[in-house]
Amino acid sequence: MKNIIYPIIGVFFGIVMYKSEAASWFRIYEMFNFQSFHMYGLMGSALVVGIIIVQFIKRNNVKDTQGNPIVIADKDKSISRYLIGGILFGLGWALAGACPGPMFVLTGAGYFPILVVILGAILGTWIYGMLRHKLPH
Amino acid sequence: MEWILEPWPWYVSGPLIALTMFTLLYVGRNFGMSSNLRTLCAIGGAGKTSTFFQFDWKTQRWNLLVMIGAIIGGFVGSQYLSDNQVPDLNPKTIEQLKASGFESAGTTYVPTELFGEDAFSSPTTLILLLIGGLLVGFGSRYAGGCTSGHSISGISNLQMPSLIATIGFFIGGLIMIHLIFPFIF
Numbered sequence: 001m002k003n004i005i006y007p008i009i010g011v012f013f014g015i016v017m018y019k020s021e022a023a024s025w026f027r028i029y030e031m032f033n034f035q036s037f038h039m040y041g042l043m044g045s046a047l048v049v050g051i052i053i054v055q056f057i058k059r060n061n062v063k064d065t066q067g068n069p070i071v072i073a074d075k076d077k078s079i080s081r082y083l084i085g086g087i088l089f090g091l092g093w094a095l096a097g098a099c100p101g102p103m104f105v106l107t108g109a110g111y112f113p114i115l116v117v118i119l120g121a122i123l124g125t126w127i128y129g130m131l132r133h134k135l136p137h
Numbered sequence: 138m139e140w141i142l143e144p145w146p147w148y149v150s151g152p153l154i155a156l157t158m159f160t161l162l163y164v165g166r167n168f169g170m171s172s173n174l175r176t177l178c179a180i181g182g183a184g185k186t187s188t189f190f191q192f193d194w195k196t197q198r199w200n201l202l203v204m205i206g207a208i209i210g211g212f213v214g215s216q217y218l219s220d221n222q223v224p225d226l227n228p229k230t231i232e233q234l235k236a237s238g239f240e241s242a243g244t245t246y247v248p249t250e251l252f253g254e255d256a257f258s259s260p261t262t263l264i265l266l267l268i269g270g271l272l273v274g275f276g277s278r279y280a281g282g283c284t285s286g287h288s289i290s291g292i293s294n295l296q297m298p299s300l301i302a303t304i305g306f307f308i309g310g311l312i313m314i315h316l317i318f319p320f321i322f
Contacts, residue, residue, distance in 0.1 A: 005160075006164075006199045006202035006203050007202045007203070007205055007206035008206065009157060009164075009203055010206015010207045010208075010209070011206040011207070011209050011213065012160075012206075012210065013203070013206065013207055013210060014206060014208065014209060014212075014213070015211075015213055015214040015218060016145070016153045016157065016210075017210070017211070017214075018210065018211050018215055018222075019144065019145040019150065019218060019222070020144075020145050020154075021222070021224045021246075023247075024224045025247045025248055025252070026224050026230070026234075026242060026246075026247065027224050027226075028310070029314060030227060030230045032310045032311055032314040032315075033230060033233070033314060035226075035229055035230045036226070036230070037147075039147075041147035041151065042147040042150055042151045042154070044151065045147060045150075045151025045152055046154040046155045046158075047151075047155075047292055047293060048151075049151065049156075050154075050155040050289055050292070050293030051292075051293050051295070053155060053158070054294050054295075057162065062163075064162065064163055064165035065163060065164050065165060070163070070165075072162070072167060072290055072296075073167075074296065075281060075282075075291065075296055075299065076298070077298070078298065081279055081280060082280050082287075082298050082299075082305060083305045083308075084280075084305070085275075085276050085277070085278070085279030085280025085281070085305065086280045086302040086303065086304065086305015086306050086309065087276070087305045087306075087309040088276030088280075088309060089272065089273055089280055089283060089302075089306055090276070090306040090308060090309020090310040090311075090313065091272045091310070091312060091313045091317070092268070092269045092270065092271065092272025092273035092274075092275075092276055092309075093269075093284075093306060093313075094309065094310040094311075094313035095265060095268065095272065095317075096266060096269025096272075096273060097248075097251070097269075098269075099171075099277075099283050099284045100174060100277060100283045101170040101207060101284070101285055103270075103273075104204050104211065105207050105210060105211035105214070106247065106252070107211060108207070108208035108209055108210060108211025108212035108213075109211040109214065109215035109246070110212070110215065111247055112254075112257075113252045113253075113257065113263075113266055114252060116263055116266040116270065117266045117269055117270035117273070119267065120266065120267040120268065120269065120271040120272075120273070120274060121270040121273045121277075122174055122177050122178060122181070122270075122274060123270070123274065124271040124272065124273065124274025124275035124276070124278075125171075125177075125178050125274040125275065125277075125278050126178045126181075126183050126186070126190075126274075127274075128274070128275045128278040129178060129183060129186070129187040129189035129190055129278070130189075132189060132279075
């Protein structure tokens with residue numbers, strides 16, 4: 001039963017993604033055309049609050065519900081993998097108008113062609129797994 | 138309670154995204170949706186083709202539950218918490234989209250041209266959606282995370298790799314919209 005928190009968090013997140021229109025292809029298009037502040041305000045305010053939360057956690061050594069210190073793992077140092085991977089992700093994000101959270105949100109909202117995007121994303125992940133030793137990291 | 142059926146403004150939704158991240162950290166997890174794609178590969182047997190998928194996917198069950206929740210959230214948000222929500226786009230955006238063949242701009246949540254029922258009978262649309270998905274899946278794993286893991290969690294923790302990845306997300310998005318879209322739409 002302790003697992004019940006995860007679908008609850010997911011439902012909350014899904015509702016926020018839908019209602020904020022972060023799951024709308026149109027909003028992503030508008031953002032990359034710099035024609036609205038909406039998406040920038042959304043990500044910007046999430047970050048301002050997020051930075052304050054993480055700083056608070058660090059300064060006060062906040063523990064999680066199991067009593068372990070909360071840590072966000074450091075990522076490996078590199079520029080190429082983040083930049084190249086990031087650019088490829090951005091190309092897909094703008095084309096499909098959905099990143100990995102909103103894909104599932106749109107499935108629930110009944111826009112079933114998004115399942116093709118999800119299938120592509122799973123295949124893309126699989127291809128990465130097979131090629132990763134040949135790629136610069 | 139009328140406001141709940143209206144589109145939620147960014148200054149409400151943004152902090153709620155941060156709250157999602159905090160709740161996951163507080164229960165000892167982290168906020169990263171694209172990891173689920175790797176888990177789905179592992180469940181599908183991709184471990185036979187690459188060590189990248191050889192891990193006990195059951196340790197990631199919590200994140201699959203978040204993912205299933207997000208599907209339900211999309212259903213609840215669209216069916217019960219919205220009255221046919223249509224993004225209030227910049228009129229210039231609508232005009233621009235209509236000129237590129239997106240007649241549904243300004244009248245639907247997502248373009249009917251890509252996400253309507255007719256999409257399944259249009260090979261071009263299916264290929265575009267598949268390519269979009271391939272790039273998102275490949276790119277997020279290559280970059281080690283997506284918008285939730287890098288742009289929200291990583292930058293909240295002031296991690297340079299996440300800032301680089303997010304700059305990459307934007308470069309890619311700008312290339313797609315400004316340099317590639319004119320050729321496909």
